[in-house]
Amino acid sequence: MNIVxxxxxxxxxxxxxxxxxxxxxGGDTTPIQELSRAVVDSAGGAVELAIGLIGVMAxxxxxxxxxxxxxxxxxxxxxxxxLMTRLFPEVPPEHPAMGAMILNMSANxxxxxxxxxxxxxRAMQELDKLNPVKGTATNSMALFLAINTSSxxxxxxxxxxxxxxxxxxxxxGILPTTLFATMGSTVVxxxxxxxxxxxxxxxxxxxxxxxGGIANPDxxxxxxxxxxxxxxxxxxxxxxxxxxxxxxxxxxxxxxPLTIIYGEVxxxxxxxxxxxxxxxxxxIRRVRIYEVxxxxxxxxxxxxxxxxxxxxxxxxxxxxxRASGALEAMVGFLGxxxxxxxxxxxxxxxxxxxxxxxSGAYGIMASIIQDPAVGPDSYVGYLVSTLQGSTExxxxxxxxxxxxxxxxxxxxTMAAALTADLAGIICAVLACTYILG
Numbered sequence: 001m002n003i004v005x006x007x008x009x010x011x012x013x014x015x016x017x018x019x020x021x022x023x024x025x026g027g028d029t030t031p032i033q034e035l036s037r038a039v040v041d042s043a044g045g046a047v048e049l050a051i052g053l054i055g056v057m058a059x060x061x062x063x064x065x066x067x068x069x070x071x072x073x074x075x076x077x078x079x080x081x082x083l084m085t086r087l088f089p090e091v092p093p094e095h096p097a098m099g100a101m102i103l104n105m106s107a108n109x110x111x112x113x114x115x116x117x118x119x120x121x122r123a124m125q126e127l128d129k130l131n132p133v134k135g136t137a138t139n140s141m142a143l144f145l146a147i148n149t150s151s152x153x154x155x156x157x158x159x160x161x162x163x164x165x166x167x168x169x170x171x172x173g174i175l176p177t178t179l180f181a182t183m184g185s186t187v188v189x190x191x192x193x194x195x196x197x198x199x200x201x202x203x204x205x206x207x208x209x210x211x212g213g214i215a216n217p218d219x220x221x222x223x224x225x226x227x228x229x230x231x232x233x234x235x236x237x238x239x240x241x242x243x244x245x246x247x248x249x250x251x252x253x254x255x256x257p258l259t260i261i262y263g264e265v266x267x268x269x270x271x272x273x274x275x276x277x278x279x280x281x282x283x284i285r286r287v288r289i290y291e292v293x294x295x296x297x298x299x300x301x302x303x304x305x306x307x308x309x310x311x312x313x314x315x316x317x318x319x320x321x322r323a324s325g326a327l328e329a330m331v332g333f334l335g336x337x338x339x340x341x342x343x344x345x346x347x348x349x350x351x352x353x354x355x356x357x358x359s360g361a362y363g364i365m366a367s368i369i370q371d372p373a374v375g376p377d378s379y380v381g382y383l384v385s386t387l388q389g390s391t392e393x394x395x396x397x398x399x400x401x402x403x404x405x406x407x408x409x410x411x412x413t414m415a416a417a418l419t420a421d422l423a424g425i426i427c428a429v430l431a432c433t434y435i436l437g
Contacts, residue, residue: 004414005317012320019325034323042319046311050304057300060118063278064103065296068096070285072278076102079248087147087190090130090140090203097126101144108151108392120148120397121303121404128405133204135408142200142413143193145401149355149392150185150420153178156389159365163385166369168376174385177431181390184427189420196412196419303404310403314395318356327352342429343383346374350384355421358393379436386428394421 012035019031029037076099084102085093092098100123107116123144131138156178164171197203282289321327330352335345343351346368354361365384369376376385394417402410 008317012324015324015326038319038323046315050308054304058297061300062293062297066282139203146189146193146416149417150189159389177386178389180431181428185424188423192419193416200412307403310399314399355394
C-alpha cells in the first residue's frame, strides 16, 4: 500500500508540473493551483464522508450486536456452512466472522451499500481476532475483501433509481447484465485470491500464537485467539444436517430470478424489513434489545472516527490523480484500443475511475446517461450502468476495512481485488454486447 499511495501522488504531481511548465496556460487557474485545491477539497471531503458514516455505522453495528447476542450470526453461519468452510478453511465454521461475512455479502447482493459496510467492518474485526500478527492481512481477509469488491449483485437499487429518473424505458434492464458481470468477477476474485496467496508472504493466520496470547505487544486488542484456540473452546462440529444447508442454499439461489422479476417492488422494503427482522429476532430470543443496540452503536461511532486518517490518505491521492490530468491522459491513450473490444472511449473513464472513486464514477455515469446523444437505453448507457452496479470502489474498501483494524501490510489483497475489477469490466462488456447485440 505504501508503494501504491506514493505512486498515485507522484504521478499526479509530475503531470500537473509538466502542464504547468509546458502547457499553453491562459486559464483562470494553473494546473498546480488545481492540484492544490484538489488536495484541500479531498481531505475535507474524506472527513465529511467519515462523519456521514457515523450514523449508518452506529445503526447497523447496533443491529449486528442484537443479532450476535441472539445467536443469529451462528445460525446463519451454520446454514451456509458447506460453502463458507470451503472458501474460508482457516476460519472455524461457527466463528462470528462467518455470520458477519455472510451478512455483508447479502447486503452487497441487495444493493445495500450502507448496510454492507458496517457488516463488513464487523467481519474484519472478527477475522482480526484470529490473526496472531496484528497489522498484517491474513488469507481470509484478502479473500473476503476480494469477494467484497466483486460481490454478486442481485439488486443495484441506486443505479435503477437514477436510470428511472432520467427517463429510461426499462430502468431495471441492467439486472441480468449486472448479475452476469458480478458472478464472473466473484468467481475470478476467489480464484485470484487463492492463487496469489501461494506467491505472497506466509499467511499470518497460520502462525502460532506467542506465549501470553498477544501476538503483537503494541496491539490494542488483547483478546485475540487463533483458529485452533477458538475451535477448542466451542463445539464447531455441531452443524445443521446437509439437507438443511442444501435447502438454505437453494432458497438463496431462488432469489436470483425473483429479484430480476420483482426487483423494483422489493427494493423499498429491504432496509425497514431488515431492521424489524433483527429486532424481532432479538425479542424472540429474549435479548435486551435497547441496551444491546446502544452498546453496538457505540462501537460504530468509534470505528467511524478511527477510519478518518485512512480515508484522507486514499481520497487525497485519488483527488490529485484526477485533478492533475493523469486520468484524462490514460483515457486518451487507451481509448482507441478498448473501443475495438466493446469498451467505447465514452465509457472508459467510468471503468478506470470506479475502483478509485465511487462518487466520481457515479457522476460520470449520471452525465453519460443524461446526455441526449447517448441516453440510458443505448449500449453505452447500459454499459456504464452495469459497471456502476457491478463493481466496488476498491481503494475505498481497502482504506475503510483495513483502517478499522489498523492493517498496514495488505499482502496480495489489492492484486486480487483489482483482478476481480478487471474481470467485472470484461464480463460487463460481454453481457451488454450479448444482450444488446
